[in-house]
Amino acid sequence: MKFTPALQSATLIKRYKRFLADLKTADGEEFTAHCANTGKMTGCAEPGFNAFYSTSDNAKRKYPHSLQLTQNQFNQLICVNTAIANNVVQEALEAGTIAELANYQTIAAEVKYGQENSRIDFLLIDDQKPHCYVEVKSVTLLSQTEPHSGQGYFPDAKTERGQKHLRELVEMVQQGHRAVLLFAVLHEGINQVSAATHIDPKYAQLLTDAIEKGVEVIAYKAKISADEIKIQEKCSFIT
Template structure:
């Protein structure tokens, strides 16, 4: 996925009212950017870090800037890009599905977005031959904790738990049900449920795995040119560690 415009860098001053962020651009201007992330943004809302904004000249927009990425300091002294735009995850995964780059799902069938099932809505349905159906729910992971693992969710998520129950119900009916963690943080090398933040979600995930729900994790690969992020694609598989608990 290519970013819609050449991204512009600056420094994060603050995020507030959930949808707004103040940023000082490299040219000294202070702008208000749209923050396309309604979550807690635990560990990715770090004032003083470099951020990357997408500009827009659409006169219908209230804000001319969208916050896309943040560069986060790592223990080894380097920085890692992380996406704060939760709306990008589905597009990244959709491109990978269409190109057959997710080995476990290659050849699963024709892709349909936003599949409605049992009063819920999942991100994708893949319709194969002879009536075979695969349902896929995508979750973006950006929370990197002190142990170096990535965790989901970054706050209590009743909606996320309900998605797990929906997937388990589909698996019980004989469908293929897949939870796919889209890991949009370069510093994360493994994923676990965040039992220290949402123990109910973690317990539910562990249970539904035993009920036939498949759990996959894929890293995002950020593409750069002359030091500027230009695009992102779904990369290699990462391990999922359902039994890990940061609190222990």
């Protein structure tokens, strides 16, 4: 996914009220940007971090600027706009970059499914094989105790919605379909992913149960810059 034009840089003053972030440019201008992230953003939004933002030409927007990336104290870029994960995954699916999910005839997004009124991120369809239900989760939580370990975690906060998605994926397997949980790693410092048992033990247990019942789990890491975010390589999922 290309940023057109390329993102502009600033310094993060603070992130607050979940959806807002105050930024300061090199020439001293301060403004508030929209932050499309409902998570805690632990280790991703500390005051003083470099920040990269886009600007909308929509005059109706209250906040024309949007925070897209931050850069931590280790100079690692992090995509903090969670909506981007599905965009970069869709591009990768269309390009055949994700080997485990290649060679499907149709890629449909946001399809209603399951018993709990959910929408699957992607439904992959091919007449010669079972439907494949793909749920995408953005991973940006780097280990805070060993930040150089490359260990990432999901989720960064307790997630009842994520728990529901796991139950829905299990249901799809039980109906004879294929179900895949795809962790999209959008943090340069993360090289492997695990369930965050220390944050949401129920989610971690549900994930273990889902794997035992046939849900597949894969993780792919994106290359990040102020110009583009693109799924680049597979990384490890550690149970």
